[in-house]
Amino acid sequence: MFIYNIDHVAIAVHDLDVSLAEYERKYKVTPVSVETIPDQGVREAMIAIGGSQIQLLESLEPDSAVERFLERNGEGLHHIAFAVVDIEKALEHLASEGARLIDAEPRIGGGGHRIAFVHPQDLTGTLIELVEVDDG
Amino acid sequence: MFIYNIDHVAIAVHDLDVSLAEYERKYKVTPVSVETIPDQGVREAMIAIGGSQIQLLESLEPDSAVERFLERNGEGLHHIAFAVVDIEKALEHLASEGARLIDAEPRIGGGGHRIAFVHPQDLTGTLIELVEVDDG
Numbered sequence: 001m002f003i004y005n006i007d008h009v010a011i012a013v014h015d016l017d018v019s020l021a022e023y024e025r026k027y028k029v030t031p032v033s034v035e036t037i038p039d040q041g042v043r044e045a046m047i048a049i050g051g052s053q054i055q056l057l058e059s060l061e062p063d064s065a066v067e068r069f070l071e072r073n074g075e076g077l078h079h080i081a082f083a084v085v086d087i088e089k090a091l092e093h094l095a096s097e098g099a100r101l102i103d104a105e106p107r108i109g110g111g112g113h114r115i116a117f118v119h120p121q122d123l124t125g126t127l128i129e130l131v132e133v134d135d136g
Numbered sequence: 137m138f139i140y141n142i143d144h145v146a147i148a149v150h151d152l153d154v155s156l157a158e159y160e161r162k163y164k165v166t167p168v169s170v171e172t173i174p175d176q177g178v179r180e181a182m183i184a185i186g187g188s189q190i191q192l193l194e195s196l197e198p199d200s201a202v203e204r205f206l207e208r209n210g211e212g213l214h215h216i217a218f219a220v221v222d223i224e225k226a227l228e229h230l231a232s233e234g235a236r237l238i239d240a241e242p243r244i245g246g247g248g249h250r251i252a253f254v255h256p257q258d259l260t261g262t263l264i265e266l267v268e269v270d271d272g
Contacts, residue, residue, distance in 0.1 A: 003163055005186030009145050009216055011260050019260050026233045026259065027139050027218070049218065050141030051187040056260070075261035077213035080145055082163070082185065097162045123162065124147050124155050124192070125211035 002090050003082035007131045008046065008053040012069050012078040016058035019075075020045055023056075031056075035110050042066050044110055055081075055110075079117070079127035087114050087132040094118060106132065138226050139218035143267040144182065144189035148205050148214040152194035155211075156181055159192070167192075171246050178202050180246055191217075191246075215253070215263035223250050223268040230254060242268065 013019040016034070023029050031045040032053075041064030047054040057078055059067035069078055084090040087106045094101060102117035109115035114132040122128075149155040152170070159165050167181040168189075177200030183190040193214055195203035205214055220226040223242045230237060238253035245251035250268040258264075 003165065003185060006142065006145065006188045006190070009142065009213075011262055013260050022259055026230055026235055028229075029139065049139055052142045054142070054216075073261075076256070077145075077216065077262055080190075080213065093164075094162055099162055120212070123158055124149050125209075126147055126213055 003084055005083040006052045007081040007083040007133060008055040009080050010055040010057050010078040012057050012066050013075050014070065016043055016045055016056055019056050037110055079129050081129035081131050083133040084130050087116060087130055090130050091116055139220055141219040142188045143217040143219040143269060144191040145216050146191040146193050146214040148193050148202050149211050150206065152179055152181055152192055155192050159183065173246050176200065215265050217265035217267050219269040220266050223252060223266055226266050227252055
């Protein structure tokens, strides 16, 4: 298959530091990175769990996609990210199957990875991110 | 840590077979199991992706938790499940930290695993499932 891992599952939160502390206290996990992504108007923490990750997402801007999500839904599961080896090939395949892409071309996301989003109205109401990662 | 993997990420869907076919067509994935869980009033498909899984959840009963979710939110990300080695110990720790548990005691879920749910109002609006799995 061309998706070979769940790279991360993202959760939108109001206060990243408060939520991180509570995950640490209740689930004994700690982040491997905390990073600001100006392009997306967010700050994100990555928590490694097994071969995958939980991403906590905090909005830094009133008009970010995460802020709009929080206003509409409150805190909660925001998107799922699939690891791919060749993001261009993945996007090409999805386009050929008529998928509704948010990003027809990859852009740079957290950790410097090339990423692209597929619209939640494409499939099961789920915002899907593709993340290009070296074949693990 | 006592959670050692993301066992699965669950997505509530209106029609399991339709959604499975679309995941297969767009993401070239196939289910490893499709199972009815009478206790939860659902039918579920597990799709292995790397060391984790996507679970598609279809409601079989008008008053199931999944049906209520679908009525309120439509299709979308429903819960995240963490694999634990000792579910009693995990529940005991969570209770000691004041977590709001849906299941204070484990019950039997898909695949015959012992499971328990933590209320979404406990942490970041996220319904969390614990799944007891042999240490992988």
